[in-house]
Amino acid sequence: MDMIQIVGIGLISTILILIIKEQKPLFAFLLTVTTSVVIFLFLAGKIGTVITMLEDLAERSGVQIIYLKTVLKIIGIAYIAEMGAQVVRDAGQESIASKIEMAGKVLILVLAVPIIGIIIETVLKLLPA
Structure with a gap:
């Protein structure tokens, strides 16, 4: 039912936008x-x-909550950057939209560096000395 409402809002808005x-x-x-x-x-x-x-699943499985929060922040940045870029594209500003996407990618990389570092440390511990 939620999807029908979203599509309805989108269709009504599209018709109004085309008229206006x-x-x-x-x-x-x-x-x-x-x-x-x-x-x-x-x-x-x-x-x-x-x-x-x-969060409940991570807590029960023993995964540190900081990793889950980082991943959720990364997902949030991706969605927000995509939405912002699409709105700016709708206004005809392709170059600004691409800068928003680039900023999203850089912020994702910044958040991912600590997780990448932990993965590399784990792999190095598994390798024979």
């Missing part, structure tokens, strides 16, 4: 951004449920 775009392009863009934010907020509750379940 000819006379008021700024309002059409604002409607695009507003629709994106509404859909994101609609999904935020679902994302919260998944995060809670993953």
Whole structure:
């Protein structure tokens, strides 16, 4: 049922944007951004449920919560960067969209470095001296 609501919001917004775009392009863009934010907020509750379940699973399995939080931050950065880049692309600013994507990739790399370091240390401990 949630997907039907999201598609409905998207279709209604698209029709309104196509109607408004000819006379008021700024309002059409604002409607695009507003629709994106509404859909994101609609999904935020679902994302919260998944995060809670993953935290419980990590706690029961003995995985340090810091690793899970880092992975969740990485996933969040990827989604937010993608959404932001798409909105900027909709406004016709391809170069800014590519910079947003690059910034997302750099921030993901920064967060991933400690995990990569731990993986390398683990592999080195497994190798014979």
